[in-house]
Amino acid sequence: MWSSPFITQPSSVSQIMLRVLIALIPGIALYVWYFGPAILVSIALASVTALATEAVMLKLRQRPLGPFLSDNSALLTAWLLALSIPALAPWWMVVVGTAFAIAISKHLYGGLGNNPFNPAMIGYAVLIISFPVHMTHWITPHGMGGIELSFGEQLDYIFNGVLPDGLKLDAVTMATPLDTLKTQLHLGLSVNDIRDMPIYGHLAGKGSEMVALGFAIGGLYLLSIRIISWHLPVAFLASLFATAGIFHLVDSVHYVTPLFHWFSGAAMLGAFFILTDPVTSPTTAKGKLIFAAGAGLLTYLIRAFGGFPDGMAFATLLMNICVPLIDAWTQPRVFGKKGEGK
Amino acid sequence: MRPLFKFHGGVHPATHKAESTRTPIALAPIPTKLVIPLHQHVGNRAVPVVQVGERVLKGQIIGRPEGRLSSAVHASTSGTVSAIDMQLVAHHSGLPDLCVTLIPDGKDEWIAHSGVDYRQTEHTDLRHLLRQAGVVGLGGAVFPSDMKSYSHKHKIKTLVLNGAECEPYITCDDMLMRERAGDILRGAEVLRELLYAEEVLIGIEDNKPEAIAAMQKAVLDDKHAHMEVIAVPTLYPGGGAKQLIRVLTGIEVAAGVRSTEMGVQCFNVATAYCVWRAITFGEPLLSRIVTVTGNVEHAQNYEVLLGTPVDELVALAGSRADTNKHIMGGPMMGVDLPSGSVGVTKATNCIIEASPKLFPPPPPALPCIRCTRCADVCPAELQPQELFWFSKAKDFGKAQEYHLFDCIECGACAYVCPSQIPLVQYYRFAKSEIWQRERDAQAADLARERHEYRLMRIEREKQEKAERLAQKEKAALAAKAASPAPAVNPEPAHTSSAADPDDTLQMRIDAAVARAKAQAATAQPKNVNALTPQQQAEIAEIEARRAKIREMASHAGADDEPPKSNQG
Ligand code: SF4
Ligand code: SF4
Numbered sequence: 067m068w069s070s071p072f073i074t075q076p077s078s079v080s081q082i083m084l085r086v087l088i089a090l091i092p093g094i095a096l097y098v099w100y101f102g103p104a105i106l107v108s109i110a111l112a113s114v115t116a117l118a119t120e121a122v123m124l125k126l127r128q129r130p131l132g133p134f135l136s137d138n139s140a141l142l143t144a145w146l147l148a149l150s151i152p153a154l155a156p157w158w159m160v161v162v163g164t165a166f167a168i169a170i171s172k173h174l175y176g177g178l179g180n181n182p183f184n185p186a187m188i189g190y191a192v193l194i195i196s197f198p199v200h201m202t203h204w205i206t207p208h209g210m211g212g213i214e215l216s217f218g219e220q221l222d223y224i225f226n227g228v229l230p231d232g233l234k235l236d237a238v239t240m241a242t243p244l245d246t247l248k249t250q251l252h253l254g255l256s257v258n259d260i261r262d263m264p265i266y267g268h269l270a271g272k273g274s275e276m277v278a279l280g281f282a283i284g285g286l287y288l289l290s291i292r293i294i295s296w297h298l299p300v301a302f303l304a305s306l307f308a309t310a311g312i313f314h315l316v317d318s319v320h321y322v323t324p325l326f327h328w329f330s331g332a333a334m335l336g337a338f339f340i341l342t343d344p345v346t347s348p349t350t351a352k353g354k355l356i357f358a359a360g361a362g363l364l365t366y367l368i369r370a371f372g373g374f375p376d377g378m379a380f381a382t383l384l385m386n387i388c389v390p391l392i393d394a395w396t397q398p399r400v401f402g403k404k405g406e407g408k
Numbered sequence: 409m410r411p412l413f414k415f416h417g418g419v420h421p422a423t424h425k426a427e428s429t430r431t432p433i434a435l436a437p438i439p440t441k442l443v444i445p446l447h448q449h450v451g452n453r454a455v456p457v458v459q460v461g462e463r464v465l466k467g468q469i470i471g472r473p474e475g476r477l478s479s480a481v482h483a484s485t486s487g488t489v490s491a492i493d494m495q496l497v498a499h500h501s502g503l504p505d506l507c508v509t510l511i512p513d514g515k516d517e518w519i520a521h522s523g524v525d526y527r528q529t530e531h532t533d534l535r536h537l538l539r540q541a542g543v544v545g546l547g548g549a550v551f552p553s554d555m556k557s558y559s560h561k562h563k564i565k566t567l568v569l570n571g572a573e574c575e576p577y578i579t580c581d582d583m584l585m586r587e588r589a590g591d592i593l594r595g596a597e598v599l600r601e602l603l604y605a606e607e608v609l610i611g612i613e614d615n616k617p618e619a620i621a622a623m624q625k626a627v628l629d630d631k632h633a634h635m636e637v638i639a640v641p642t643l644y645p646g647g648g649a650k651q652l653i654r655v656l657t658g659i660e661v662a663a664g665v666r667s668t669e670m671g672v673q674c675f676n677v678a679t680a681y682c683v684w685r686a687i688t689f690g691e692p693l694l695s696r697i698v699t700v701t702g703n704v705e706h707a708q709n710y711e712v713l714l715g716t717p718v719d720e721l722v723a724l725a726g727s728r729a730d731t732n733k734h735i736m737g738g739p740m741m742g743v744d745l746p747s748g749s750v751g752v753t754k755a756t757n758c759i760i761e762a763s764p765k766l767f768p769p770p771p772p773a774l775p776c777i778r779c780t781r782c783a784d785v786c787p788a789e790l791q792p793q794e795l796f797w798f799s800k801a802k803d804f805g806k807a808q809e810y811h812l813f814d815c816i817e818c819g820a821c822a823y824v825c826p827s828q829i830p831l832v833q834y835y836r837f838a839k840s841e842i843w844q845r846e847r848d849a850q851a852a853d854l855a856r857e858r859h860e861y862r863l864m865r866i867e868r869e870k871q872e873k874a875e876r877l878a879q880k881e882k883a884a885l886a887a888k889a890a891s892p893a894p895a896v897n898p899e900p901a902h903t904s905s906a907a908d909p910d911d912t913l914q915m916r917i918d919a920a921v922a923r924a925k926a927q928a929a930t931a932q933p934k935n936v937n938a939l940t941p942q943q944q945a946e947i948a949e950i951e952a953r954r955a956k957i958r959e960m961a962s963h964a965g966a967d968d969e970p971p972k973s974n975q976g
Contacts, residue, residue: 069833071819072739072767073421073576077781077826079774133772179775179827295780344779349793393794400811401416401650401789402662 083138207273243271285338305362442715451477572647575738
């Protein structure tokens with residue numbers, strides 16, 4: 067016996083996740099354009115690790131491999147993690163971060179759909195706490211006149227930790243624009259002086275601002291095909307903009323423009339791809355607004371006053387904790403009961 | 409243009425309506441036998457009033473309505489009663505029910521019957537006629553129409569005539585409106601009169617232009633004042649009574665509330681048609697239009713005698729060899745019939761012949777990813793993902809807090825779920841479990857009351873004994889007082905209990921009753937207090953499904969595994 071409904075829309079988790087992966091491609095393409103193909107290596111590395119870890123965990127938990135391996139959710143975690151850490155990170159860091167994200171923060175909590183924390187952000191957090199130095203070496207963007215590694219040399223560094231003769235890691239990498247901003251402010255420079263440094267472009271960091279734009283475009287695609295709802299990115303970006311805007315208005319010597327915040331670090335990636343993870347975000351419209359606005363505020367506060375250069379990951383994780391509460395508090399009224407109290 | 413309202417959510421499944429609307433309604437021949445269930449309506453089962461072996465005429469009552477909420481059942485043609493026994497019926501439960509089996513004699517000989525002029529007839533008499541004619545809601549709810557055509561308690565402004573027919577595949581109302589618009593509207597006039605309604609709004613989904621045109625023409629031709637045919641957007645489940653009322657009037661009828669309390673009553677178009685035939689011609693409800701579609705050679709609407717075995721009906725349309733089940737109703741809310749031998753009932757609007765090719769079983773369900781696509785489409789504005797979570801965890805209190813009983817089981821959520829979770833099955837399971845618990849609680853209350861009563865009796869007996877004792881002593885005392893002996897104080901205990909036995913007893917009873925009441929109140933789950941008769945009927949129905957669902961849930965509850973029953 068089988069009961070109604072007897073028909074379902076042809077949609078699947080794997081299809082949804084696939085669309086999200088596709089939406090990451092513009093950002094990745096720009097990444098490769100400005101920073102070279104190393105990022106593709108870490109994405110590949112993370113993907114293989116994620117699938118392998120997923121398979122092992124499913125076996126251990128005695129779940130069928132087929133449906134879960136093909137749901138593309140592990141791949142998405144892998145891609146997001148790879149995109150959040152330096153492309154030149156040594157291979158074992160990628161592997162450790164990804165494996166931790168999948169095994170601990172996903173499967174130990176019950177696997178797909180049951181993890182309270184965004185796995186990619188957990189992976190990121192583990193890495194930045196365990197290997198803070200490695201997390202600061204970001205490739206210098208293309209066209210800055212510095213030394214650029216060939217693809218072969220990048221591979222050699224990722225897998226063997228060897229740079230071409232005579233080169234120091236510092237010569238081919240740099241701190242992120244957000245990081246630089248922070249250190250230079252500490253040294254007493256004004257925002258304007260800092261912005262004149264060659265690593266900055268029109269909006270934020272050279273190269274990275276374009277990658278952020280790429281993620282935004284991908285995000286708009288996801289919005290247009292209704293894979294994600296507008297609440298999360300809009301509330302996040304608005305809250306980040308508003309907070310940054312207030313500080314900037316009050317003291318523009320020490321606080322950069324809100325646009326700078328939008329286009330640096332993981333803000334765009336976070337707005338459209340990380341906060342929007344359905345499993346770890348609220349389900350009600352009001353809840354989504356609260357959640358994302360909170361994340362925007364926290365991201366700013368961590369960036370401006372915290373110990374880490376970017377705040378996206380920790381803001382996400384902190385807000386993840388609040389999700390059950392937010393959901394419980396924001397249950398909407400049901401049909402026919404709009405006028406009533408709870 | 410009348411401003412229309414929207415209801416939240418809804419889905420657009422492929423309609424598949426063209427197949428069965430190419431040819432006019434055909435008259436299905438008298439079958440070799442009729443299996444007529446005595447319980448084809450909401451309320452009490454009709455009581456058989458014929459004997460095995462008896463010859464009956466077409467239109468003769470074979471089951472008399474029992475109690476307030478019930479309806480008559482008739483012989484759909486003339487013939488001989490061959491059995492009155494338990495048979496499988498076309499019903500959710502899949503359980504047997506009492507049926508009258510009739511072997512037609514082919515003469516189709518009517519019993520004497522005649523109609524009345526509704527304008528010259530008392531409303532009570534009209535309602536009685538409807539009840540005796542077995543007229544019930546033909547949209548699938550099969551609620552006795554006489555019970556729905558009162559209006560003295562609440563003033564009714566709007567009579568909504570439901571011709572939306574939102575479920576895919578079903579076209580019986582569409583064809584009826586195309587072909588018999590005049591009689592439908594005349595029936596609507598009768599209902600309007602019974603309800604003293606000011607206006608009649610006829611809602612038809614805009615994917616039925618022919619029906620809309622036919623109905624509009626009939627409104628004009630017969631000069632029906634206060635009637636308006638309104639094309640409503642095609643959106644499932646826009647044909648649900650609550651949804652259609654919302655779209656046409658903007659009124660939201662909450663779960664557990666009767667629409668009449670808000671000034672609206674809703675009837676299906678086919679019901680209005682039958683009302684007209686019953687009142688004006690004295691023709692009881694003996695047949696209905698049934699869409700036969702799906703895995704058949706030529707999909708078609710038939711006028712079918714009630715009780716016609718589904719097998720015989722689908723054969724007319726050329727059911728294909730690889731058909732593996734018959735779905736009664738639409739693909740969103742329909743029922744997988746337990747057998748092809750069941751008879752067509754008043755609720756049978758459509759038979760979809762299903763094959764694995766046409767309705768492939770869903771892939772195994774994945775865990776919920778909280779994507780809220782289900783919440784986006786839920787017309788009741790619920791959070792289906794939460795209901796799922798609580799149902800699965802058997803946290804029924806929470807499920808009720810999240811308005812489980814507002815769920816109309818429309819299936820829209822399960823339709824869109826990317827994890828292919830059979831959500832509605834979980835809701836049915838949770839509802840049935842809650843009904844059961846409530847019944848258990850009631851039984852416990854009863855037991856508690858009995859227990860309290862027993863204690864009370866023991867107490868009373870004690871008191872009576874004490875009283876007798878006291879009286880004896882008093883008498884003895886009096887005797888002693890009469891004699892010059894010194895007075896002896898009676899024991900204090902006796903004095904107190906005997907002081908005013910009636911008062912203490914009454915107090916105790918009151919306290920016990922109050923206690924029992926308080927316990928009953930706390931034991932009662934929320935949301936199930938104000939039950940409409942229809943809901944009460946659903947309880948019975950749901951109960952029947954429990955065993956099955958329970959088995960399913962034992963798998964479901966285990967882990968991420970989808971319920972087994974969904975696979976077959
Ligand atoms: S549609 Fe399915 S997967 Fe998405 S939230 Fe609802 S139940 Fe969960
Ligand atoms: S079946 Fe219930 S929960 Fe699902 S969409 Fe319909 S009313 Fe909402």
